[in-house]
Amino acid sequence: MTISPDAVILWRWGALHINATMAYTWAIMALLAGGSWLITRRLSSGPGISRWQNLLEVLVTGIRDQIREVSHQEPGRYLPFVGTLFLFIAMANLLTVVPGYHAPTGSLSTTTALALCVLVAVPVYGVAAEGVLGYLRKYTRPTVLMLPFNVIGELSRTLALAVRLYGNIMSGTVIVAILLGLAPLLFPIVMRLLGLLTGMIQAYIFAVLAMVYIASASAVGAPRRGQGGAADTKGEDNG
Amino acid sequence: MDSVSLIGMVSVITAGLTIAIGSLGPALGEGRAVAGALGAIAQQPDEAGTISRTLFVGLAMIESTAIYCFVVAMILIFANPFWDRVIAGG
Numbered sequence: 001m002t003i004s005p006d007a008v009i010l011w012r013w014g015a016l017h018i019n020a021t022m023a024y025t026w027a028i029m030a031l032l033a034g035g036s037w038l039i040t041r042r043l044s045s046g047p048g049i050s051r052w053q054n055l056l057e058v059l060v061t062g063i064r065d066q067i068r069e070v071s072h073q074e075p076g077r078y079l080p081f082v083g084t085l086f087l088f089i090a091m092a093n094l095l096t097v098v099p100g101y102h103a104p105t106g107s108l109s110t111t112t113a114l115a116l117c118v119l120v121a122v123p124v125y126g127v128a129a130e131g132v133l134g135y136l137r138k139y140t141r142p143t144v145l146m147l148p149f150n151v152i153g154e155l156s157r158t159l160a161l162a163v164r165l166y167g168n169i170m171s172g173t174v175i176v177a178i179l180l181g182l183a184p185l186l187f188p189i190v191m192r193l194l195g196l197l198t199g200m201i202q203a204y205i206f207a208v209l210a211m212v213y214i215a216s217a218s219a220v221g222a223p224r225r226g227q228g229g230a231a232d233t234k235g236e237d238n239g
Numbered sequence: 240m241d242s243v244s245l246i247g248m249v250s251v252i253t254a255g256l257t258i259a260i261g262s263l264g265p266a267l268g269e270g271r272a273v274a275g276a277l278g279a280i281a282q283q284p285d286e287a288g289t290i291s292r293t294l295f296v297g298l299a300m301i302e303s304t305a306i307y308c309f310v311v312a313m314i315l316i317f318a319n320p321f322w323d324r325v326i327a328g329g
Contacts, residue, residue: 069289160303167306174313205299208292 004170005102006109020102021110028091028104059087063207070208071215077128078211081121085114086207093169093199096192103199106169108162115162118210119154122217129218138217161209168202169195243325250319254312261308268301 008020039052049057063083067075092105104110126135139150172195179188276294280287 069292163310164299164303164306167303167310170313171306171309201295201299205296208296209299212296 005104005107008102021104021107024092024095024102025104025110028088028095032087032091066208067211070211073215073218077125078214081117082207082211082214085117085210086203089114089165089203089206090200093203094196096172096195096199103169103173105165105199105202106173108166111162111166114165114206115158118161118213119158121210122154122213125214126217135217157209157213161206165202165206168198172198243322246319246322246325250315250322254315257308257315258312261311262305265301265305268304269298272297272301 005020005024009017010020010023011018036056039050039056042050043053044050060079060083063086064075064079067073067078067082071078089105092103092110095101096103123135126138129135139147141150172191176188176191176195179191272294276290279290283290
């Protein structure tokens with residue numbers, strides 16, 4: 001039994017090989033980018049919009065609302081990164097309904113790459129929000145003694161992000177594989193359904209946690225932090 | 240007993256113990272979290288959205304402890320480095 005799609009080699013030429021993780025990641029990227037391009041080619045602001053534009057508007061508005069509720073800040077700056085994370089992971093997990101598909105999120109390589117993106121994005125957004133010194137000073141809060149613990153926490157939560165997503169998706173795959181050997185008639189389908197639900201929740205959680213980490217790094221200097229629902233009524237000008 | 244069967248036996252037993260003990264704590268913790276969230280929703284139904292979102296995130300954090308144990312158990316059974324070394328060497 002293969003517990004990682006990294007081991008599934010689809011194409012090999014000399015030392016180069018393309019495994020299922022890479023191939024399906026590219027497929028998802030092509031699907032997301034191509035689908036968005038096809039849909040946004042004919043946008044209309046009139047009363048009659050196409051059903052696909054409606055779908056995209058629901059998605060984007062939903063992600064914006066979630067970001068605004070989680071971070072109490074304007075979502076415009078965070079929408080590209082967090083929204084991409086959510087859409088990619090959600091699409092990767094949902095496509096398991098396609099036969100022969102291996103979810104790239106079931107490979108530790110993919111989830112590590114995503115978690116490293118979050119690790120890099122946190123200081124980038126933090127420095128952009130309050131400058132290099134302001135960001136670095138956060139590591140010495142509440143006292144300088146906490147500096148090593150803050151650094152360790154930064155690294156360990158990255159590890160936790162990667163292993164959480166990987167473990168959830170991989171466990172779904174492994175359980176289905178085990179059940180196929182034990183009771184192949186109906187139970188694997190039920191567990192697949194449960195896996196779809198878990199996949200969506202994990203995509204949501206990954207995005208929310210990334211948002212929480214970024215917001216906590218760029219929050220203190222932001223004036224709207226701590227005013228509760230005041231940010232919810234702000235206009236949507238910088239989208 | 241030769242080392243291959245010894246490593247296999249220890250790995251299987253440890254994998255079972257890992258997932259058994261490692262799922263106890265998260266199960267208790269998740270039960271407490273869900274009970275607390277349900278009580279909060281019963282008292283303040285208007286805040287159900289915020290509470291359930293926080294609950295989901297918290298549950299995922301708690302659950303990740305069990306997931307770590309599961310990953311370790313899977314590594315012990317399917318990708319055991321010591322097993323691989325002994326098989327390759329012998």
